[in-house]
Amino acid sequence: xxxxxxxxxxxxxxxxxxxxxxxxxxxxxxxxxxxxxxxxxxxxxxxxxxxxxxxxxxxxxxxxxxxxxxxxxxxxxxxxxxxxxxxxxxxxxxxxxxxxxxxxxxxxxxxxxxxxxxxxxxxxxxxxxxxxxxxxxxxxxxxxxxxxxxxxxxxxxxxxxxxxxxxxxxxxxxxxxxxxxxxxxxxxxxxx
Numbered sequence: 577x578x579x580x581x582x583x584x585x586x587x588x589x590x591x592x593x594x595x596x597x598x599x600x601x602x603x604x605x606x607x608x609x610x611x612x613x614x615x616x617x618x619x620x621x622x623x624x625x626x627x628x629x630x631x632x633x634x635x636x637x638x639x640x641x642x643x644x645x646x647x648x649x650x651x652x653x654x655x656x657x658x659x660x661x662x663x664x665x666x667x668x669x670x671x672x673x674x675x676x677x678x679x680x681x682x683x684x685x686x687x688x689x690x691x692x693x694x695x696x697x698x699x700x701x702x703x704x705x706x707x708x709x710x711x712x713x714x715x716x717x718x719x720x721x722x723x724x725x726x727x728x729x730x731x732x733x734x735x736x737x738x739x740x741x742x743x744x745x746x747x748x749x750x751x752x753x754x755x756x757x758x759x760x761x762x763x764x765x766x767x768x
Contacts, residue, residue, distance in 0.1 A: 589615035
């Protein structure tokens with residue numbers, strides 16, 4: 577019979593990972609990681625770079641929840657490389673641009689969850705801000721104001737962590753204004 581079509585495999589792997597994550601126990605999370613890893617490798621073998629990058633992103637999100645920020649960073653770097661290659665091949669592909677923006681935003685958020693070596697916090701926050709700026713620009717090109725508001729919230733949190741309170745306040749106020757305008761209750765609750 578062969579392997580299922582790439583979009584079906586991607587959606588199924590992401591759904592199964594979500595179900596395992598919702599169960600919440602360590603065995604379920606481990607199974608989710610294994611399922612995502614296996615499906616991602618299958619997609620790579622099939623030459624489905626976009627779908628493989630999506631699953632790497634999903635796997636990295638689970639790593640963040642499992643406090644494995646090093647593995648998350650490695651997976652996100654691999655996902656980003658695949659997406660950048662696809663973006664260079666077709667700069668007008670909005671799906672690729674959206675996935676790249678989501679990956680950049682997750683990379684931006686990583687310093688908020690990672691255990692950073694003492695004395696390196698500033699470097700981590702600035703790297704996070706660099707990724708956030710890329711995500712902000714991509715979301716602007718896509719016209720996705722909701723996602724932009726969430727990136728501004730991330731920027732505010734990074735600035736807050738780095739001690740730049742005035743800049744943090746500006747980013748958070750901008751996020752809150754956008755989230756109120758769009759009725760983004762989830763984003764608004766995080767920004768507040």
